[in-house]
Amino acid sequence: MTEDEIxxxxxxxxxxxxxxxxxxxxxxxxxYLQCARLLMDPARASRMAEALVTKIPQNIRRSIDIVVSPAMGGVIIGHEMGRALGLEALFLERPDGTFELRRGFRLKPGQKVLMMEDVVTTGLSSREAIQAIRDAGGDVIAAGALIDRSNGAAQFDVPFFPLVTLDVPSYAADELPPELAAIPATKPGSRAGIPAG
Structure with a gap:
């Protein structure tokens, strides 16, 4: 799939x-990217995962043992990446603010992991997920995402494979350009009830 098609x-x-x-x-x-709307159609989610798999070099693809994604956003695309790779897919949760494996999920020591996200903005939550996987005994050998909205600025210590890289500028509340300030702001995401800070 081309970037325009995606x-x-x-x-x-x-x-x-x-x-x-x-x-x-x-x-x-x-x-604003709401990947949950994209992924609500299983056929579309499958197409996106299959397109992303083709972007991962074959030597890395063959080395991956399991896919692990952070909840909530990464769960569906992580599952679809597992399906596309023919591997199991687990997810991390943050019951107390820190990512961890729960629900009886376990990694074998040294198991080679693809950490899969839906959208990467700053990369912070992805880096936290990578560390949690390492703390659980996994060896993260690559990271993937549907969208890298950092325009390549998010950095990881493993190869990173986004399906699409977008240059989507963001601004602090006191730095808004006039054309953006003239439009009422909405908070459509999964954390809509959390005050912006």
Whole structure:
């Protein structure tokens, strides 16, 4: 799939919105990605995972033993990546603010892991997920995401394979450009009830 075809999939299901949004980081932006809308169609989710698998070099693909993703956003695409790779897929949760494996999920010592996200903005939560996987005994050999909205600025100590890289500027509340400040802000994400900070 080309980048234009992938973004057309996002737009067709209102997963890529235009306006004034308060992002989960608290920053403001003119575009908002809601991957859950994209992934609610299992056939579309499968197509996205299959397209991403082709971006991962074969030597890395063959080395992956298991896929681990952070909840909530990464759960569906992590599962689909597991399916596309023919591997099991686990997910991390944050019951007390720190990622951990629960529900009887375990990694074998040294098990080679693909850490899979839906959207990477700053990379902080992905780095926290990678560390949690390592703490659980896994060996993270690559990270993947549907969308890298950092435009390549998010850095990891493993190879990173996004399906699409977008340059989506974000702004602090006191740095809004006039055209964005003129539009009322909405907070459409999964943390909509949490005050922006």
């Amino acid at each position: 973004l057309a999939e996002f737009r067709s299901c209102d997963a890529l919105l235009e306006g004034h949004f308060i992002l989960s980081s608290g920053r403001h932006g003119a575009q």
